[in-house]
Amino acid sequence: MTLETVSEVKxxxxxxxxxxxxxxxxxxxMVFSLFLPPQPERGEPVPLLWYLSGLTCTHAxxxxxxxxxxxxxxxxxxxIAPDTSPRGPDVPDDPEGLWDFGQGAGFYLDATQQPWATHFNMRRYILDELPALVAQHFPADMTRQSITGHSMGGHGALTLALSSPGRFRSVSAFAPIVAPRQVPWGRKALRHYLGEGDAVWRAHDTVALIEDGARVDELLVDIGEADPFLEKELRPELLEDACADAGIPLTLRxxxxxxxxxxxxSTFMADHVGWHAERLNR
Amino acid sequence: MTLETVSEVKxxxxxxxxxxxxxxxxxxxMVFSLFLPPQPERGEPVPLLWYLSGLTCTHAxxxxxxxxxxxxxxxxxxxIAPDTSPRGPDVPDDPEGLWDFGQGAGFYLDATQQPWATHFNMRRYILDELPALVAQHFPADMTRQSITGHSMGGHGALTLALSSPGRFRSVSAFAPIVAPRQVPWGRKALRHYLGEGDAVWRAHDTVALIEDGARVDELLVDIGEADPFLEKELRPELLEDACADAGIPLTLRxxxxxxxxxxxxSTFMADHVGWHAERLNR
Incomplete structure (x- = not known):
């Protein structure tokens, strides 16, 4: 697979x-960013931390x-920081003209409904295609991957890790959407991309995945108490309940x-990187 | 003086x-940004580090x-990070339509030539007006100020510190323009803002200020060896020579x-903050 270098800066x-x-x-x-630490100059492959971004964001x-x-x-x-959706003049966008769906809002799933299914396949892009590309072009140790993300990207990190047992050594999130089935941003996305049907939706909902038996070893989640989306879209209490019921150790700060x-x-990024590093370098 | 809060974020x-x-x-x-560390919540005024930005930049x-x-x-x-010039539809801009002069390129001097002199007075804005505003509105210890900057802002930091003895406890720079009299960016700015005349120009040129007797206790300067402006616009060797002749201890990395x-x-920012902190907290 061919890779075009847009920029490389020390x-x-x-x-x-x-x-x-x-x-x-x-x-x-598709465009993504990848930071390679100094160590590979000495020839050792390094572990890889995925960061999935939130609504409206690109890799930038x-x-x-x-x-x-x-x-x-x-x-x-x-x-590594992938984009949040396919983009371009031929890619369909939010019929309401808003920023919470369509381009910039792929929700890290594979759409089954048209006109979305042709392009909006971020789940297999993140889980299959992009890792293969990274393995081919960079000194990354693909046996040691972890994942984190923010908001919609926190949803992505949690659902991809829960539904891919053993794939990621650790998972954390910043202000994640944890129950898209139960909140406006999530319901809009799931309805368009997947059509109606709760059984299908549950496979892309962190709380439902846990209720249905999916497990990770532990979770680190940071939430801002002054986050304007806390009560309506993020609802961390639903994650707390699900983890408590399932016996998943959750550090919710x-x-x-x-x-x-x-x-x-950025305030808590170094904490998350350090937390993943402990688990990746064990 | 009235201050409008555009945003405040923890x-x-x-x-x-x-x-x-x-x-x-x-x-x-004018718009500026100011980061206040946690300490003032305990009531202690804190030292103030000025950061002057480079061509095209705003506070952002x-x-x-x-x-x-x-x-x-x-x-x-x-x-504190001020803007790099006045801006607006009534403010004149580069007659050549380029980005290296006019709005975004105030060069931290007070213009004497029209049409520039009405608005382009960044020297007295940074040295007089903005400090008075900060002292009025924030818990800053104005007896403990230091200054740094990047590129044109490195020029600003160095020339303001050299020409205001005792004002700043320490001064450093990232990739500064050190001899505007001798390089294209600088000559264009000095000619427009100040008119012709080397005697006038020397008062806004780091190397000339040092040659003419201005002193600071020491200097910390970082330069990137892959900086595309190094040889034509920055010319750090001229600063090395001037400091050596003047006996100013220069740490040029x-x-x-x-x-x-x-x-x-960003790679070396924490080094500079720490270096200034040592001198501000002595």
Missing amino acids: SHGGVQGVYRHASAATTTD NVTEKGEFREACARAGIAF RQAGYDHSYYFI | SHGGVQGVYRHASAATTTD NVTEKGEFREACARAGIAF RQAGYDHSYYFI
Whole structure:
């Protein structure tokens, strides 16, 4: 598979790259960023931390504002940030013209309904196509992967990890959507991409996946108490209940005064990188 | 003086604010950002580190990409990032339509030539008007200020510190323009803002100020060896020569592989914050 280098810039001792490739999963070009820490110059493959972004974001938001490079360089971890959906003039977009669905809002699932199913296949893009590309082009140890994400990307990290046992050594999230079946952003996306039908929706809902028996070893989740989406869209109490019932050790940190922005994410990014590093380097 | 709060967001334990005010120096509205670390909640005024940005930038570039908050929160230092020039439809701009002069390129001097002199008075804005506003509205210890900056903002930090003895406890720079009299960006700006005349230009040129007797205790400067502007616009060797002749201790670090971007700046930002913190907290 061919990879086009958009840019490669030295930062924090490593290389922050941005790359473009033709995707079979989305039938569009896709752009992602990947930070490679200094260690690969010595020839050792490094573990890989996935970061899935939230609604409206591209790879660029976390790449510019995430403050992850210092921690990743120190821990010797590569950091990959994919886009949040296919994009382009031929890709359908929100019929309501809003920002919470369509381009920038792929919800990390494979759509089954048209006109979405042709392009909106972010689940297999993230789980299959992009890892194969990374393995081919970068010194990443694909036996050591972890995943995190923000908001819709927290939903992505949690649902992909829960539904792919053994694939990720650890999973964490910043202000995740944990029950899309029960909140407006999620219901809109699931209805369009998957059609009606709760059984189908449950496979893409963190709380339902846990209720239905999916497990991870443990979870780290940060939430800002001043997050304007907390009560209506995020509803961390539903994750707490599901984890308590399932016996999944959940570290849920309610951070006083923090909102939903990268000013919140960047504050706790080094904590998450360090937490994953412990589990990736065991 | 009235201050309008554009936004205040919690980050790294402190508050990242963006503020707008009517400026007498520029006769425009001006926007700046100020990060206040957690310490003032305990009532202690904190030292203030100025960061002057480079060509084309506003307060936003370093605020989003600078990775300074963790270090400032740890050291208990406030961080202020002004804009680089007056802006607006009534403010004249580069007659050539380029990005290296006019709006976004105030060069931290007070223009004497029209049409520039009405608005382009960034020197007195940074040295007089904005400090008075900060002292009025924030718990900053104005007896403990330091200054740094990038590219044109490195020029600003160095020239303001050299020409205001005792004002700043320490000064550093990232990839500064050190001899505007001798390089294209600088000559264009000095000619338009100040008119012809080397005697006038020397007062706004770091190397000339040092040659003419201005002194600071020491300097910390980082330069990227892969900076595309290194040889034509930055010319750090001229600063090395001037400091050697003047007996100013200069720590000039030539960082292999780094360019002119915020990927470079953010890599060494914590070093600079820590270096200033040592001198501010003595």
